[in-house]
Amino acid sequence: xxxxxxxxxxxxxxxxxxxxxxVLLLCVPISICIYYNAWxxxxxxxxxxxxxxxxxxxxxxIEVITYTPMLGTxxxxxxxxxxxxxxxxxxxxxxxxxxxxVKSQTEEGEVISTIAIATSSIVTTIIIAAGVxxxxxxxxxxxxxxxxxxxxNILPALFGGLxxxxxxxxxxxxxxxxxFMVVLFLLVPSLAGSxxxxxxxxxxxxxxxxxxxxxxxxL
Amino acid sequence: xKFDPNGSFLYLVAVIIILFVIAQSLFFxxxxxxxxxxxxxxxxxxxxxxxSTTIFTIAPAVSILLGVVxxxxxxxxxxxxxxxSVIGAITYELPAxxxxxxxxxxxxxETISDPKAYSAIAWVMTLGIMPSIVLxxxxxxxxxxxxxSIKNKDAKWGDLFITAMFLGMISAFLGMVFSDVRSGLxxxxxxxxxxxxxxxxGVCGILVKVCKIKWLQNYALPISMLGAMAFAVVITPLIG
Numbered sequence: 001x002x003x004x005x006x007x008x009x010x011x012x013x014x015x016x017x018x019x020x021x022x023v024l025l026l027c028v029p030i031s032i033c034i035y036y037n038a039w040x041x042x043x044x045x046x047x048x049x050x051x052x053x054x055x056x057x058x059x060x061x062i063e064v065i066t067y068t069p070m071l072g073t074x075x076x077x078x079x080x081x082x083x084x085x086x087x088x089x090x091x092x093x094x095x096x097x098x099x100x101x102v103k104s105q106t107e108e109g110e111v112i113s114t115i116a117i118a119t120s121s122i123v124t125t126i127i128i129a130a131g132v133x134x135x136x137x138x139x140x141x142x143x144x145x146x147x148x149x150x151x152x153n154i155l156p157a158l159f160g161g162l163x164x165x166x167x168x169x170x171x172x173x174x175x176x177x178x179x180f181m182v183v184l185f186l187l188v189p190s191l192a193g194s195x196x197x198x199x200x201x202x203x204x205x206x207x208x209x210x211x212x213x214x215x216x217x218x219l
Numbered sequence: 220x221k222f223d224p225n226g227s228f229l230y231l232v233a234v235i236i237i238l239f240v241i242a243q244s245l246f247f248x249x250x251x252x253x254x255x256x257x258x259x260x261x262x263x264x265x266x267x268x269x270x271s272t273t274i275f276t277i278a279p280a281v282s283i284l285l286g287v288v289x290x291x292x293x294x295x296x297x298x299x300x301x302x303x304s305v306i307g308a309i310t311y312e313l314p315a316x317x318x319x320x321x322x323x324x325x326x327x328x329e330t331i332s333d334p335k336a337y338s339a340i341a342w343v344m345t346l347g348i349m350p351s352i353v354l355x356x357x358x359x360x361x362x363x364x365x366x367x368s369i370k371n372k373d374a375k376w377g378d379l380f381i382t383a384m385f386l387g388m389i390s391a392f393l394g395m396v397f398s399d400v401r402s403g404l405x406x407x408x409x410x411x412x413x414x415x416x417x418x419x420x421g422v423c424g425i426l427v428k429v430c431k432i433k434w435l436q437n438y439a440l441p442i443s444m445l446g447a448m449a450f451a452v453v454i455t456p457l458i459g
Contacts, residue, residue: 029341038334048343051318060351118248131284149455150448160416161443181394192398203387
């Protein structure tokens with residue numbers, strides 16, 4: 001099977017899996033309504049949706065446009081079903097491709113990214129399932145005040161290491177978006193809750209900076 | 220049927236969803252692994268990818284489990300288990316649950332007992348994040364076509380374009396770490412953690428490149444992340 005037909009078949013299977021996932025996900029609230037004969041009516045659902053949909057529909061759309069080129073074909077079909085993209089699946093895929101010295105949008109990159117995202121999804125699902133089964137035993141550890149700072153700081157702990165790998169290799173491109181984001185968050189700290197929306201802003205600034213440097217033959 | 224947010228029916232639904240997620244992951248894992256062999260990739264590196272990703276995933280997965288525990292106090296275990304195993308993240312599920320609960324006048328401080336409120340929350344959690352899954356099968360091919368045409372016109376610029384996208388994402392999260400600095404020294408903790416993680420990654424880089432400890436390369440990110448999390452445990456009581 002050549003690269004193109006492999007990719008086409010991946011799309012075919014991906015579409016089947018993701019549409020099945022969508023149907024299954026919709027079946028969760030439907031089955032709850034049927035089993036408990038508890039139909040909530042439109043009003044409370046719409047009221048709840050009004051509180052979250054404007055921001056999360058925007059973030060969701062942005063994530064699809066921003067992350068699919070990084071995750072590859074199978075990685076996107078899988079990663080967007082299993083979720084936790086920013087804090088887990090995207091860093092997993094990037095780190096795996098970096099270590100294997102392959103690039104995204106190549107067949108090798110596609111394979112490594114898929115393997116990383118699938119492995120990460122399986123491990124996460126098993127850990128959560130084990131945690132649910134052993135909750136009584138694990139609760140004191142999970143709720144321990146000593147460990148709390150570790151989990152509160154998981155994003156800086158993750159992105160500090162990741163930044164060294166990417167920023168050091170591409171410091172000329174990184175400088176402009178990095179300075180912009182640091183200044184922005186210093187000036188408007190409340191934006192920390194909307195970081196998902198700022199990802200494409202950072203990407204656009206970064207792409208413009210890269211284009212200017214490239215045109216001036218500085219890259 | 221008497222409603223119980225920890226009832227066996229809900230656990231059954233959760234198990235079906237979890238099995239589906241594992242089946243989909245295994246399907247793509249096996250397919251990609253076989254493809255790696257067909258195109259002559261270094262299978263040792265492929266296996267290393269699996270091991271290093273497993274180690275890297277443990278800490279964030281435990282953090283996701285903490286989200287399940289947080290939500291379970293209000294929603295019982297099965298629904299948070301489903302939501303955080305599929306699509307969801309605590310940053311979305313918690314506001315979705317609390318907004319709907321507030322709209323219905325239900326308290327978040329005790330376990331939910333009203334099945335209608337529970338099903339409303341399940342609907343909002345499901346519908347409120349739908350675009351991120353529905354748009355993938357609709358847009359993915361078009362996005363890839365766009366990237367392909369950029370690469371086709373100028374291969375070097377195509378690579379730089381993708382790299383710039385990565386860097387934009389990393390910049391946003393690095394910038395976010397600075398959002399608390401105005402709250403005093405406590406607000407600097409995330410920055411110290413970030414710098415410590417960067418330092419550990421730098422040390423790993425030196426050990427790989429200068430001391431030729433090649434195996435470390437695959438484990439550098441989990442080491443820097445776990446090391447920095449341990450650092451956060453040590454410095455937080457000292458500063459806070």
